[in-house]
Amino acid sequence: MAMMQTLDKENPKSEQRSRVKRFLPLILLFAGLACGYFLGLHRYLSLDFLSESRGFLRDFVAENPFLAPFGFAVLYALAVAFSFPAASILTLFAGFLFGWLLGGALVAVAATIGASAVFLAARGALSGVLTQKIGGRVSRMAKGFEDDAFSYLLVLRLAPIFPFWVVNIAPALFNVPLKTYASATFLGILPGTFAYAYLGHGLDSVLVAAGNAGREVTLGDLVTPQLTLAFAALALVAAIPVVVKKLRRSPEA
Secondary structure, three states, X not given: OHHHHHHHHHHHHHHHHHHHHHHHHHHHHHHHHHHHHHOXXXXXXXXXXXXXXXXXXXXXXHHOOOHHHHHHHHHHHHHHHOOOOOHHHHHHHHHHHHOXXXXXXXXXXXXXHHHHHHHHHHHHHHOOXXXXXXXXXXXXXXXXXXXXXXXXXXXXXXXXXXXXXXXXXXXXXXXXXXXXXXXXXXXXXXXXXXXXXXXXXXXXXXXXXXHHHOOOOOHHXXXXXXXXXXXXXXXXXXXXXXXXXXHHHOOOO
16 A cells, blocks of 8 residues: 555656656757847858858868768757757758759758758657647647658658748648658758759859949848749649549548
8 A cells, every 4th residue: 555655656756757758859859949039140151251261160160071061961950959049050051062963962961951950859748749639620620640651741841831941840740651751851852952052052153243332232132032932833733632632541431
């Protein structure tokens, strides 16, 4: 009897420790984001910094042909893992410093690794929360997402409707397998990654022109309506299998 009372007292403590362990990776990621902003690291993730430091950065890359790409990939993966809202800017950096092909490849690998780290942290903390809290239509949607996670994720990655970090975390609510998440992320970001890397490859003339005009360069100077329409078209193509599957299932329902 005394032993059972002791176990009852210890259970809440063990449950609390388990809960802290589940949320610890996610807490560390958010703490890293807050620390980065506190240290002012976001100021270096801008086109202004690239414009001011482009000579130094290119010299560093030329003098360190192996260390520079590796260091950039690690930096990019950490930025994605800590959810810094600078994926587009850093992809331009990659194209500017390494060329569109190598730069795009570095970004695709690093972004997938960083996004997978966020996904694993969020899944450990949030897995099963959605299905426990709600039911009905949203529960059925969750089941549909799990059944066709690759296509859903591919569409979300191809069409930048939602911020990159939101799409990194959201699938954790639906128990998506890591392999599916990583493969859909890698393939889905390829068109946008190489498009932005290509823009970065030709960025030097834009920076020089803006400097001569005495104004700052913004993404609006680079991202054209045609590029946005191209992303939308890719997303529509990727959505076709999802729509076809739903149409096939509807008569059975």
